[in-house]
Amino acid sequence: MTGAPAYTVPDLLRIRAEQEPDGVAMIVDGHGAMTFAEWERRSALVAYGLTRRGVAPADRIGLLFGSRDWIDYAVAFCGVLKAGAVAVPLSDRLAPAETRYMLEHCAAVAVLHGRDLVAPPGGRWTAAPADLEAGSEAARGAGPGTGSAPAPPAEARVRPGDLAQILYTSGTTGRPKGVGASHANLAYGCVTRPNRRRFAHSRHLLHAFPIGTNAGQTMLLNALDARPAVLTPARFTPGRFARLIETYRPGTVFMVPSMAIELLNAGLPERHDMSSVLLLGSAAAALPPALSERLAAAFPNATLTNYYTSTEAAPAQTIMIYDRERPAALGRPAFGGALRVTDEAGNPLPPGEVGEIWMRSPTAPRSYYGDAAASAQAFRNGWVRMGDLGHVDAYGYLYLVDRESDVVKTGAFKVSTLQVEAALYEHPGVAEAAVFGVPHPVLGTALAAAIVPRAEGMSAAEVREFLRDRVAGHELPERVIVLDDLPRNRSGKVIKRELPALLGDSRLHTEGD
Incomplete structure (x- = not known):
């Protein structure tokens, strides 16, 4: 540009x-x-x-x-x-x-x-x-x-x-x-x-992002700039969203993972025609590989694309077309932006080493309004600190390890909650999952998991047994709770800090060793 x-x-x-x-x-x-x-x-x-x-x-x-x-x-x-x-x-x-x-x-x-x-x-x-x-x-x-x-x-x-x-x-x-x-x-x-407008394959672009979010603002700019008319429901429900796809036949659809989960778990792609969708975009959170596979099957004509950015970093972003050879990858920088992974001192790390993720905006960067101290921590010389830990491979593809604040140090080990969540999503009966840390008298912090089952009857013991062959011993949650819903914010992200308090609710199914 x-x-x-x-x-x-x-x-x-x-x-x-x-x-x-x-x-x-x-x-x-x-x-x-x-x-x-x-x-x-x-x-x-x-x-x-x-x-x-x-x-x-x-x-x-x-x-x-x-x-x-x-x-x-x-x-x-x-x-x-x-x-x-x-x-x-x-x-x-x-x-x-x-x-x-x-x-x-x-x-x-x-x-x-x-x-x-x-x-x-x-x-x-x-x-x-x-x-x-x-x-x-x-x-x-x-x-x-x-x-x-x-x-x-x-x-x-x-x-x-x-x-x-x-x-x-x-x-x-x-x-x-x-x-x-x-x-x-x-x-x-x-x-x-x-003749240069984006999403030219579409007459309609469908989304259900709420106002007041970075994803919603992106859709507002799409309405000004992109070829299709931007379509949104007055309120998101999976049934309403599926009917809009069948009725308007949008070529482009954007969702957050929580919406995709609701759509899939309700079995709606089997009951509605999804064939019009040629581009299915996911934003706001990383897609677990198992969920990506389910979406690819439900939208047979769609290119499944994951977008990684933040309110602070936009328009810097990585874009990844789902690739079974790299199911967990978040892509490479797009549209003139840049990416680096550094140690705590800000020194770039070689491929394969885990560190802090930084992105560089291709245009005038953003900043925290009225907070010079916080801006100095997050915005440096055009680079934006994402608050995530990850690494790049030899080809420049980004892999997210976890939110820096969500990494759990249990005993001598640091555990990626995203990695354990990805294993949980491989269970055919798990609709949603979140892994978090809870206080432990010996380890300092232990892992716990909250799951939403796709049907009644799933036990915490069954979940832990499923994980034994899929994660290391220190990655196995000591406690599992079965919930009807996970607490989420208006962007659809799970609010993990609210989960530990739910462990004490006697109405929930919990189990440990």
Whole structure:
């Protein structure tokens, strides 16, 4: 991309609206669709309404929306950016205390919200996008539906280097951090030539990522940049997702592993036509090899692709097309990014040696908003510390060992919980699995496993016996609990820190030696 023009997000929308005014940008099943011309017009009205309310460039604006409000959210997001302000995406799945913390942390001056949602109190004004649009139309003398597209006020000049969004991390290992990204960062790799647009094999791109996540923001940019219309359900259920595949016949589908597990365990690929899917992408967490095999069988025409990145590192990423010769590999750097594995001092390690994973952004890097100390630890000279441990092979393919915080030191051994989880997924009766550490009087920490069975009747003893031939003695969980569900955050990642407390619940099936 060297020498390519730098765009802002409003640039991308303006260009697309000029090229394809009647093209469908986004569909929320059962709740409507939006063309590029509508997106451009409505977001311009929101931008004007924000400036009339006194919003200045660089002001932070919270955006609190649920999945049925993806269209209004997209309008609000681009409207905030057209006004020169900074968007702070927030999911309606957050607890009120979490939402308050994020709004206070970034000193948001206002909150735009979806239908039937109320922002937590905090001395800032709130509005729905439709309220701003109606007020702007009245102020400018434009009747509703006139098709006019008022330009952002002249003073709201937006530059590629300006801060565009603050996206809060999921907080699986601590308090959420606000990750700031510029327009140049968000728009990197986006194309404006119609014949070069991504996912050209598709008329529709289906996903169910929630608002307020890095994966969701990627889908929002896809709606601006990619060839297909972006389709999403108002709420994810495996049955609804399968019906959308059969009805719309999308060529491209994106999921997180937890969604894939639900879809497969419900037996839906056997009851619905999945043949239209040519690209099946998984993001947010690594796919266990056994799960990849099941997906490959369920989507016979699809290229199964795994994406590895983080809120901090994007758009740096590795991409891996599933390869039975390298079932656990996460791929190699893509789109101009770079990868390295280092020791604790930051020295690069040779292939095969386990160390800290770092990725380098191919464009303006992100940073933690309002936290210089944390930024200094995670962002160094264009490189981003992923917080994961892994290694590369002789061909440059990345292999993830574990989250640094999830590695369990039991006695003299360090155990990869991901490796034990991969073995658990080989059991035909295990639907989901998570391995974690618990205090032990002799070893310091011992392994425990939580499983969700695919059918009733599975015992903890059966699980441990299955593992005896598949993992080393120090990798065998001392305790196993059988659950109905694993605790997950809004991105679908398992919250392992909540699992130890469940071991004491007498209603659960547990067993040890």
